[in-house]
Amino acid sequence: MGLFKKLFGKSKQEIEIAIDKNKVPVYPMLKAGNWQAINQVAAIPFVKDREHLELAVIFAQDAGTRFEYITPSDLQHPEVKANYENWQQHIDAYPYEFEVSERLDNRVIFASGEDHSSEKILSPAFLHHACEVLHTDRLIISAPRRRCLMITSYHENFPMLENFFHLHFIAFREEEYGNEPITEMIFTANNKNVEYAVPLGFRINLYEKDGQRKLVYATMDELFDENGQINFQKIIERNKIPVLFKR
Numbered sequence: 001m002g003l004f005k006k007l008f009g010k011s012k013q014e015i016e017i018a019i020d021k022n023k024v025p026v027y028p029m030l031k032a033g034n035w036q037a038i039n040q041v042a043a044i045p046f047v048k049d050r051e052h053l054e055l056a057v058i059f060a061q062d063a064g065t066r067f068e069y070i071t072p073s074d075l076q077h078p079e080v081k082a083n084y085e086n087w088q089q090h091i092d093a094y095p096y097e098f099e100v101s102e103r104l105d106n107r108v109i110f111a112s113g114e115d116h117s118s119e120k121i122l123s124p125a126f127l128h129h130a131c132e133v134l135h136t137d138r139l140i141i142s143a144p145r146r147r148c149l150m151i152t153s154y155h156e157n158f159p160m161l162e163n164f165f166h167l168h169f170i171a172f173r174e175e176e177y178g179n180e181p182i183t184e185m186i187f188t189a190n191n192k193n194v195e196y197a198v199p200l201g202f203r204i205n206l207y208e209k210d211g212q213r214k215l216v217y218a219t220m221d222e223l224f225d226e227n228g229q230i231n232f233q234k235i236i237e238r239n240k241i242p243v244l245f246k247r
Contacts, residue, residue, distance in 0.1 A: 019062075019063045019068055021061060021068065021070075021077075021083065022077075022079040022080055024061040024062065024068075024083075025062075025086070025090045026060070026061055026086065027062075027090050027091055027119065028057045028058070028060075028091055028116070028119045028122055029057070029058050029059065029060045029067075030046065030055055030119060030143065030182050030183070031055070031057075031058050031182070032182065032183065033047075033048075033052065033053030033055060034053075035056075035058075037069070038056060038058070040071060041058045041059070041069040041070065041071055042058065042069075042070045042071060042072055042084070043056040043058045044057040044244075044245050046243055046245050047185070047197040047243055048244060049199075049241055054183070054185070055183055055197065057119075057122070059084060059087055062115065088122075091120065091122055091123050092123045092124075092125055092126075094116050094123075095114070096111045096114070096120055096126065098110070098129075098130070099112075104152075104163060104164075105160070107134065107152055107160055108150060108151070108152045108163075108164060109130065109133055109150070109151050109152070110150050110151075111130075111149045111151070112150070113147055115146075115147065117147050117149045118146060118147065121141055121143060121189065121194050124193065127189050127190070127191055127192060127194075128192065130151050131190075134151070134153045135153075136153035136154065136155060138153065138154035138188060139151055139152070139154060139187075139188065140152050140154050140156075140187070140188055140236075141186060141187040142164070142167070142171070142187075143182055143183070143187065144171045144181065144182060144183065145171055145172065145179040145180060145181050146180045146181075146182060148171055150164070150167065150168065150171070152164050154236075155233075158229040158230060162204070162230070165232070166204045166206065166215060168186060169184075183197070185197045186200065186236075193243075193246040194243050195242065195243065195246075196241060197243055198235075198239050198240045198241070201219060201221055201235065201239055202217050202223060203217070203219070204217055204218075205217075
């Protein structure tokens with residue numbers, strides 16, 4: 001299975017259906033703060049940089065080829081509100097499968113491919129399982145696009161994290177993956193909650209010259225030490241922004 005297999009959106013064969021908002025399961029969705037409908041839906045701020053909303057959690061129901069979003073007016077109806085309030089149970093129970101990457105020495109796991117894969121980071125049980133699989137107490141999480149989720153340990157070394165961040169930037173940058181972008185930031189988490197969002201302050205690109213492939217950094221900062229390596233953990237701690245919503 002490829003590193004980014006199964007990342008694409010809803011099947012064109014699915015039929016658009018009318019839904020009963022009282023009964024169809026409600027799931028959280030991560031949306032960029034500048035999403036055009038953010039002011040028309042029920043939303044919980046997730047990440048703010050100063051006063052600017054970077055990410056919000058909104059709430060969706062599957063209507064076949066599209067999603068129906070929970071609005072403030074929907075929540076005026078007791079039955080819809082009661083259904084909405086079960087969203088945590090729904091994302092906790094949402095199915096997933098870890099793919100442990102042999103190409104990355106079994107130190108990176110993927111849980112991609114489904115409509116709400118990215119939002120599994122809001123499930124404490126999911127984060128606990130990821131920590132167990134990676135034998136760690138802290139996680140670095142990439143959720144750059146809808147249906148895309150990649151995780152590694154916070155404590156990995158320079159080469160592993162360089163590969164991880166390179167894959168993160170590929171997924172965020174490449175429109176061919178077809179899914180709506182979420183964020184270029186990464187997240188850190190413990191075994192219960194996402195704790196921080198992190199704008200990394202650099203990008204990684206791959207260039208090929210004279211038959212040699214080389215990773216090149218785009219940044220305004222001085223990143224490398226005298227050994228030609230980067231202390232990624234230091235960058236994370238310097239740039240991290242606390243998330244506003246925890247279970």
